Every structure is written in structure tokens, then in C-alpha cells.
Amino acid sequence: MLIDYYAHGLTQARRNSFASLVSAGVGISIVIAGAAYAIFWARTSAGVSAAVVVSLSGAITNAIGALFHRQANRALAHMESQTQHLREDMRTDRETRKAVELIDEVADPHLRDKLRAGVVLQLARAELPGLQLPEPSSNGAKSAERDKAT
Structure with missing residues (x-):
């Protein structure tokens, strides 16, 4: 769904950008036509x-083009922000899945339950006072001896 939302926003930004270019082109054409009329054919005050x-109508059309351009820039900035959030969410999801896979490989059920609780607390952005996990070591036997001692 997020990808569809992103695609929709990108399409909207492209359309606004195209409308901006068309409106600016039409506006400048009208301004040039008005100036040419004033210079070459206008003989009376009328x-x-x-x-x-x-x-003036050309200037207004140019202003509308500028508004389309501004809207396109805002849509692109919003899409950039959404893309960053999407990437962060996807990275967090990958890291969480990997953590769960690694936790499932832990043989000690007590330690495995503590690790699962730690992942849940991290996902909830909460802390549980007194939850102490053993420090990782390169030798699993030393870690197991430390767990028995505590």
C-alpha cells in the first residue's frame, strides 16, 4: 500500500510539473503576443x-504556472520524506526478522525468553527495569558459566 501511495504522489508531482511547464509556456506566449500587439498594431488608446x-492575462497564466511548479516541488519533497520513512520501516522490519531468527537459535529457554522480551520492549520503545542480558562473548562456554553463577 505504501508503494502505491508513493507511486500516486510521484504521478501527481509529474502532472503538476507538466502543468507548470504548459501554463508557463502559454503565459509567456500571451505576454509576447500582447507586447507585440501594443508595439506594432495598437494605434489608439483602446x-x-x-x-x-x-x-495581464499572460502574467496571470504565468503566475498559475508558478503555483503548479510550487505544488510539484512540495509534492516531491513530501515523497522524499515518505521514501525515507519507508526505507527506515523496511530496515527495521528486516532487522526485527533477523533478530527473531537468531533468538530462535538460542538453546537456553530462559535466555531465549529474555531476548524475546527485549525485542518486544525495543519494538514498543519501552524499558523494563532489572532486565539484564548477559554480555556477548566469543566463547559460549564462558557465557553459560556466567549465567549459572548469577
Whole structure:
């Protein structure tokens, strides 16, 4: 579902960007046409007024293009943020699955239960006072001897 959401947002950003380019192109064309009309064909004040109106409509169209461009940039920034969150979620999911696989390989049931509780607490972002896990060592026998001593 997140991938579909991302694809939808990316499509929206592309459409806004395209609309921005089209609107800016139309707007600049109208402004140029209005300026050309004012320079070459407007002989009276009514003709100059018409040229000003045409040029203003072109400026408005350019402003609309700028708004589309701004919206496209905001959509892309939002998609970038969503992509980062998606990557973090996927990394956390992979790490959690790997942790569960490794915990299932622990032979000592008491230690395995402590490790499972630790993973659950980490996922819940909570702490349980007094939960002490043995320190990892390169020699499993020393670790087992330490567990017996405690």
C-alpha cells in the first residue's frame, strides 16, 4: 500500500510539473503576443488597453504556472520524506526478522525468553527495569558459566 501511495504522489508531482511547464509556456506566449500587439498594431488608446489586458492575462497564466511548479516541488519533497520513512520501516522490519531468527537459535529457554522480551520492549520503545542480558562473548562456554553463577 505504501508503494502505491508513493507511486500516486510521484504521478501527481509529474502532472503538476507538466502543468507548470504548459501554463508557463502559454503565459509567456500571451505576454509576447500582447507586447507585440501594443508595439506594432495598437494605434489608439483602446488598442493599448487591449494589449495591456492581454499582457495581464499572460502574467496571470504565468503566475498559475508558478503555483503548479510550487505544488510539484512540495509534492516531491513530501515523497522524499515518505521514501525515507519507508526505507527506515523496511530496515527495521528486516532487522526485527533477523533478530527473531537468531533468538530462535538460542538453546537456553530462559535466555531465549529474555531476548524475546527485549525485542518486544525495543519494538514498543519501552524499558523494563532489572532486565539484564548477559554480555556477548566469543566463547559460549564462558557465557553459560556466567549465567549459572548469577
